[in-house]
Structure formats: C-alpha cells, structure tokens
Amino acid sequence: MADENLLKTPLYDLHVEAGGKMVPFAGYSMPVQYPLGIMKEHLHTRDKAGLFDVSHMGQAYVRSVDGSDPAKVLEEIMPSALAVLKPGKMRYTLLLNDNGGIEDDLMVTRTFDPEGSLYIVVNAACKEKDYGILEERFAGRLALEPLEDHALLALQGPKAEDVLAELDPRVRDMVFMEGTMVTLEGVVCWVARCGYTGEDGFEISVPKEEAPALAARLLKSDDVEWIGLGARDSLRLESGLCLSGHDFNDETSPVEASLNFALGKKRREEGDFIGGERILKELAEGTSKRLVGILPSGRAPAREGVEIADMDGNVIGQVTSGGFGPTVGGPVAMGYVPAELAEAGTDIQLIVRGKMLAAKVAQTPFIEQRYKRKKVS
Amino acid sequence: MLKFTEDHEWMLVEGDTVTVGITDHAQEALGDIVFVELPEVGATFEKGDDAAVVESVKAASEVYAPIAGEIVAVNEDLEGEPGTVNSAPMDGGWFFKMKPADMSEVEAAMDEAAYKEFLAGLE
Numbered sequence: 001m002a003d004e005n006l007l008k009t010p011l012y013d014l015h016v017e018a019g020g021k022m023v024p025f026a027g028y029s030m031p032v033q034y035p036l037g038i039m040k041e042h043l044h045t046r047d048k049a050g051l052f053d054v055s056h057m058g059q060a061y062v063r064s065v066d067g068s069d070p071a072k073v074l075e076e077i078m079p080s081a082l083a084v085l086k087p088g089k090m091r092y093t094l095l096l097n098d099n100g101g102i103e104d105d106l107m108v109t110r111t112f113d114p115e116g117s118l119y120i121v122v123n124a125a126c127k128e129k130d131y132g133i134l135e136e137r138f139a140g141r142l143a144l145e146p147l148e149d150h151a152l153l154a155l156q157g158p159k160a161e162d163v164l165a166e167l168d169p170r171v172r173d174m175v176f177m178e179g180t181m182v183t184l185e186g187v188v189c190w191v192a193r194c195g196y197t198g199e200d201g202f203e204i205s206v207p208k209e210e211a212p213a214l215a216a217r218l219l220k221s222d223d224v225e226w227i228g229l230g231a232r233d234s235l236r237l238e239s240g241l242c243l244s245g246h247d248f249n250d251e252t253s254p255v256e257a258s259l260n261f262a263l264g265k266k267r268r269e270e271g272d273f274i275g276g277e278r279i280l281k282e283l284a285e286g287t288s289k290r291l292v293g294i295l296p297s298g299r300a301p302a303r304e305g306v307e308i309a310d311m312d313g314n315v316i317g318q319v320t321s322g323g324f325g326p327t328v329g330g331p332v333a334m335g336y337v338p339a340e341l342a343e344a345g346t347d348i349q350l351i352v353r354g355k356m357l358a359a360k361v362a363q364t365p366f367i368e369q370r371y372k373r374k375k376v377s
Numbered sequence: 378m379l380k381f382t383e384d385h386e387w388m389l390v391e392g393d394t395v396t397v398g399i400t401d402h403a404q405e406a407l408g409d410i411v412f413v414e415l416p417e418v419g420a421t422f423e424k425g426d427d428a429a430v431v432e433s434v435k436a437a438s439e440v441y442a443p444i445a446g447e448i449v450a451v452n453e454d455l456e457g458e459p460g461t462v463n464s465a466p467m468d469g470g471w472f473f474k475m476k477p478a479d480m481s482e483v484e485a486a487m488d489e490a491a492y493k494e495f496l497a498g499l500e
Contacts, residue, residue, distance in 0.1 A: 032435070033408065033435075037408050037409050038434040038435060039408075040409075230408075299411075299459075323434060
C-alpha cells in the first residue's frame with residue numbers, strides 16, 4: 001500500500017517496473033528487494049555487478065563563505081585529515097559531537113573548483129540532522145548546498161569497471177576513493193570509485209531527469225541487476241562496514257566503534273576537534289567496550305538487539321547488526337563487548353530467543369574486500 | 378484432508394496426525410529462508426502458540442501452532458537445507474507433525490478453495 005507521505009527517488013518508476021518490493025525507509029519509498037530476492041541479489045553483486053539506487057542519501061556541496069578552506073573548517077568536527085585532500089580525492093569521516101560521540105559517518109570529497117569546495121554524502125536517515133549541525137555551527141563561514149536535483153546510483157561488483165567503461169573508458173584509470181567528472185551517455189556526472197559493499201565499484205551522481213535513462217543503459221548489460229536495500233545491508237555487514245545509528249550512535253566514540261582508521265595520523269596526536277579530549281584519552285588508555293565482528297557457531301542468525309553473554313552467562317553487550325551472510329554461507333554479526341573480550345577467537349554466547357548459542361569474536365571484514373587501490377609501481 | 382489457516386499454514390491430515398507447513402504464499406512473502414528452528418518432539422502447544430521460527434536473510438518470523446496438540450515429529454532435514462521451505466513448501470518443506478488435542482479444530486479450518494478466496498481478499 002502506497003504511503004502518500006513517502007518521498008520518491010527519481011528512479012521510483014523504474015523500481016516498480018522492475019518488480020521492486022517498495023518499503024518505507026528514511027522517509028522514502030525504497031526497493032527492499034526485486035524478484036531475484038535478497039540472496040541472489042547479494043551473490044550477483046559479489047559475482048558480477050549490482051545497481052543500487054541510493055538517491056535517498058544526502059548529497060551536498062560545502063563551500064567557503066569567508067575565503068577559508070572548507071575542509072579545514074570541517075576538521076573542527078571531523079577527526080580525519082581533510083585539509084590535505086587534493087582535488088578529486090575523498091575520505092570516509094565522522095561527524096562528531098562535543099562529547100566525541102558519532103552523529104553520523106559520511107564521505108567528503110574535494111571537488112575541482114578553484115575555491116576547494118567539498119562534495120559530501122551523508123546517510124539518508126541523518127540528512128536533516130547533519131545539515132542542521134553544519135548550518136548552525138558554521139553559519140557565516142560555510143555554505144551548505146544540498147544537491148536535491150541529483151540522483152545517486154551505485155554500481156558495485158567485479159564487473160562494475162567493465163560495464164561503466166563501455167560508457168567512458170577513462171573510469172578505468174580511477175582508483176579507490178577518487179572522484180571525477182565524467183560524461184556518461186552525454187550527461188555530465190560526478191563519478192567516485194567507492195561504495196558500501198566491500199567490492200570494487202562506483203557511485204554516480206547524475207542530474208535527476210537523466211537518471212532513469214542512465215540506469216536503464218547500465219541495466220542493459222547482462223552483468224547488471226537491480227539490487228535492493230536488503231542485499232545492500234547484507235553486503236555491507238559481510239564487509240564489516242558500520243551502519244550509522246545502529247553500529248554506532250551519538251554516544252559512541254570512534255575508538256569504541258573500532259573506527260580508528262578514520263582518525264587522521266596527525267589529528268589523533270593533536271586532538272584538535274570536538275570531543276578530542278575523550279578520544280585522545282581513549283586512544284591512550286583504551287575503552288571499556290569495543291565494536292567487534294561476531295561469528296555464531298551454529299546456523300541461527302543473531303540480529304540487532306540480541307544480547308551477548310560471556311561464558312558464565314553474564315550479559316556483556318549487544319548485537320548491533322546481524323543476519324545471514326550469503327557469501328559467508330552462515331550467520332554474521334557485529335556488536336559491542338568489553339575490551340578484554342574483544343580479541344578475535346574469544347568465545348562468547350548469544351542469547352537468541354532465550355537460548356544460549358555459542359559464538360566467537362571474529363575479524364572483520366568477514367569476506368575479502370576487493371577495492372581497486374593504487375598500483376605500487 | 379488439506380486445511381489452511383489465516384496465518385498461511387497448511388495442515389495435512391493423515392489418520393490421527395496432522396503435518397504442518399507454510400504455504401507457497403508465505404514462503405514467497407518471507408523470501409530466501411536461511412534458518413528454521415523447530416520445536417522439541419513431545420512439546421505441547423495451544424492453538425496460536427509460537428511453535429517454530431523461520432528466518433529469511435532479512436528477518437525472523439514465528440510459525441504458530443495452528444491447532445492445540447502435541448508435536449510427534451519434526452522435519453530435521455530443514456536444519457541443513459532450510460531452502461527446501463522455498464523450493465517445496467507444501468512437500469519436503471514441512472515443519473512438524475502434531476497429534477491434535479481435538480480433531481474438530483482441524484476440521485473447522487479453511488479448505489483449499491476457502492484459502493484461495495482468503496488470499497484473493499488480501500490483494
């Protein structure tokens with residue numbers, strides 16, 4: 001049943017035409033799966049290439065108002081090295097609050113414009129919150145320009161490069177975490193080599209009027225199938241990638257969430273960002289809890305909210321993401337455990353429907369990430 | 378005798394035992410099934426009690442006892458091959474067999490024609 005209050009992406013009609021099962025997600029009517037089903041969609045993405053409509057996510061430009069470097073300004077609330085970003089380079093980073101908690105995670109890209117403006121992509125569910133934080137804090141210094149007239153497509157999987165190169169062979173030259181302007185089917189698009197599946201792939205920001213034709217063109221390839229939110233979630237979970245608001249929230253620090261890699265090398269020495277005091281202290285002294293990967297020993301999935309117990313049966317934490325990993329061929333999960341139990345291989349238990357099920361703390365990703373990184377010459 | 382419930386379960390009556398599974402409509406709605414948790418043989422249920430759990434990639438769902446009675450057998454093959462529920466929901470994908478407390482409870486359930494009508498009304 002259609003909920004009239006739900007927003008539609010520019011690709012909505014294509015999803016319905018493709019048999020997408022539409023569900024409400026972050027205020028949008030989005031396809032959770034297509035007739036192929038979550039399992040086959042997941043495996044297809046790892047095997048060939050999956051096309052995802054991620055137009056519900058928040059795309060925006062961040063420009064300087066006062067002549068300062070917008071990346072340097074964002075560093076006040078984001079702990080990654082952003083000011084050093086050269087045009088066309090991007091970073092995964094975190095939007096922090098005063099307590100060092102994570103409001104959201106996002107991608108920040110330096111565009112090619114001479115003022116060094118940034119292109120950011122934030123989570124759909126956090127769009128309004130994130131924009132509000134940026135506008136309030138940086139009034140008079142930064143201008144935020146949401147790109148509401150652009151759709152966002154993700155093409156992910158080992159065949160993504162070949163498929164996109166049919167439209168413009170220059171995409172082959174891009175490496176992981178690089179973006180550039182590319183003309184696809186006569187339309188100027190922003191293309192970035194990144195994604196949320198653990199596979200090589202691209203995200204394509206395309207003017208919304210042109211998005212359906214571009215999607216249809218990509219789907220002409222025998223290697224490309226539409227992939228819904230269901231498989232998007234299982235793909236990111238297998239790759240050990242966090243889901244904002246679930247695997248961390250505004251109380252969780254980057255150290256607790258095992259996101260130290262998002263802290264710039266120099267920045268983690270200086271702590272020159274909000275919440276820096278807590279984060280520096282945690283880096284030095286450790287935290288009481290940590291986000292870890294979890295492999296249940298049996299077949300039963302342990303989903304978000306399942307309690308984690310130690311071998312004596314004491315509740316010690318909670319699963320924050322969990323389900324079945326089609327590529328792993330079994331259940332996988334992530335959750336918080338006390339730091340002393342965070343080492344891979346540690347025996348724990350999961351309380352699923354009142355029963356204690358054996359599990360082990362595990363390394364993430366659960367699968368091998370296959371990004372196309374720069375060749376070492 | 379084949380009977381159906383509004384929770385999309387089927388019941389096949391053979392002598393004094395009733396085999397229970399989920400319908401094609403139910404397996405289709407659940408999607409790819411990756412795990413099935415079955416009751417213990419000997420367990421007794423009231424009608425509507427949670428008797429089994431079926432999990433797809435995305436979510437877990439309860440399977441209710443369609444009638445009051447005792448579990449006399451479970452389909453252990455589903456533990457290794459949960460996908461059978463998708464491929465053969467009315468056949469190899471059966472969940473458990475019950476000895477009904479009251480056979481008239483089974484007889485009162487929908488027959489196939491009535492279930493088809495019920496399904497049509499859901500669309």
